[in-house]
Amino acid sequence: MPVNVAIVGPAGSGKTTLFNALTAGRGADGVGMVDVPDERLQQLAGAVKPLKVTPAQVRVEDTPPGSRAQRVAFARQSDVLVKVARCFGPEPQPAAELEEFALDLVLADLASVERRLEAVAKEVRAGKKDATAENEVLQLAKEHLDAGRPLRTLVLEGEQRDLLKGVFPVSLKPAVYVANAADELLPLGGGPAAKVSELGAAEGAPVIVLSARLEAELGELEAHEQAEMRAGYGIDESGLGRIARAVWEAGGLITYFTAGEPEVRAWPCERDAPAPVAAGKIHTDFEKHFIRAEVTSVNELVEAGSMEALRAAGKLRVEGRDYRVKDGDVVFFRVGR
Ligand SMILES: Nc1nc2c(ncn2[C@@H]2O[C@H](COP(=O)(O)OP(=O)(O)OP(=O)(O)O)[C@@H](O)[C@H]2O)c(=O)[nH]1
Numbered sequence: 001m002p003v004n005v006a007i008v009g010p011a012g013s014g015k016t017t018l019f020n021a022l023t024a025g026r027g028a029d030g031v032g033m034v035d036v037p038d039e040r041l042q043q044l045a046g047a048v049k050p051l052k053v054t055p056a057q058v059r060v061e062d063t064p065p066g067s068r069a070q071r072v073a074f075a076r077q078s079d080v081l082v083k084v085a086r087c088f089g090p091e092p093q094p095a096a097e098l099e100e101f102a103l104d105l106v107l108a109d110l111a112s113v114e115r116r117l118e119a120v121a122k123e124v125r126a127g128k129k130d131a132t133a134e135n136e137v138l139q140l141a142k143e144h145l146d147a148g149r150p151l152r153t154l155v156l157e158g159e160q161r162d163l164l165k166g167v168f169p170v171s172l173k174p175a176v177y178v179a180n181a182a183d184e185l186l187p188l189g190g191g192p193a194a195k196v197s198e199l200g201a202a203e204g205a206p207v208i209v210l211s212a213r214l215e216a217e218l219g220e221l222e223a224h225e226q227a228e229m230r231a232g233y234g235i236d237e238s239g240l241g242r243i244a245r246a247v248w249e250a251g252g253l254i255t256y257f258t259a260g261e262p263e264v265r266a267w268p269c270e271r272d273a274p275a276p277v278a279a280g281k282i283h284t285d286f287e288k289h290f291i292r293a294e295v296t297s298v299n300e301l302v303e304a305g306s307m308e309a310l311r312a313a314g315k316l317r318v319e320g321r322d323y324r325v326k327d328g329d330v331v332f333f334r335v336g337r
């Protein structure tokens with residue numbers, strides 16, 4: 001399952017422009033698969049010389065036209081939200097517009113929490129096991145939402161968080177903020193972008209300043225022309241690269257690699273996932289029939305040239321089912337049948 005990223009935010013903030021930039025115009029009907037740039041893949045490929053190199057991918061979706069309620073419903077279907085704010089053009093009001101959008105998410109969650117509370121209150125009266133715990137969490141959530149605050153900022157234990165999942169809370173989703181700035185204010189974006197940075201910081205969400213229109217134009221140039229033009233604006237990395245890293249950070253993801261001669265490949269995985277779960281990203285059978293993981297790092301593999309060379313030298317770490325796969329691990333999974 002690829003990571004699902006929804007581009008959301010206030011009307012006219014540049015969502016579609018950003019979508020076109022990220023998907024290099026190859027998206028269809030507002031949906032596109034985007035390769036995640038990662039220079040470690042090239043390092044591995046240089047050493048292993050595989051037949052094929054496969055980057056991690058995210059599925060990016062642009063908010064379709066529709067009512068405010070439809071826009072919220074759309075945001076609900078994703079894993080990570082990229083919230084775009086207009087920091088260009090006449091009288092940009094990114095903070096006010098983002099807050100208005102955030103309030104739409106909060107009100108939608110409030111409605112679903114209240115609906116669920118009614119049902120759970122009945123269950124509590126009927127003495128149903130577990131209903132009390134859920135009732136408690138829903139009450140906490142309701143108070144928080146009533147105060148106009150997103151569920152992201154409600155401090156909950158892991159188990160309590162799980163109890164909330166039944167209402168598919170959209171204000172609990174991890175978010176990345178994009179301050180869509182005027183070209184002439186790059187790379188920092190000026191006052192409006194600073195407001196977005198404040199909002200993001202208050203929620204612990206990553207913030208990226210870029211110009212969606214400029215990114216779309218840059219995408220049409222040759223690599224060396226792109227680099228030159230970026231440098232002129234004081235930007236050292238593509239907007240796509242920066243957004244991908246922010247999505248990984250916000251979504252709690254890491255990347256591990258597999259590196260054989262047929263294919264060198266990057267795999268997105270939840271941080272702290274046990275080895276069998278990480279193996280399950282490759283194939284569901286790998287999770288079931290997991291035996292052990294043989295692990296090294298990108299640097300060690302690049303030095304040795306192949307997994308076989310490391311294995312022969314006794315330098316592959318052998319890890320069991322309790323091992324938590326780390327960002328930058330190169331893994332060979334031993335699976336039974
Ligand atoms: N100057 C400038 N204009 C931009 C930028 N990004 C988008 N625009 C312009 O802003 C207008 C709205 O852009 P869209 O990408 O359609 O915005 P949207 O968020 O998809 O709009 P809705 O889907 O209607 O909510 C268009 O005229 C774009 O050309 C930018 O980075 N700089």
Ligand SMILES: [Mg+2]
Nearest residue numbers: 015016017063
């Ligand atoms: Mg649009």
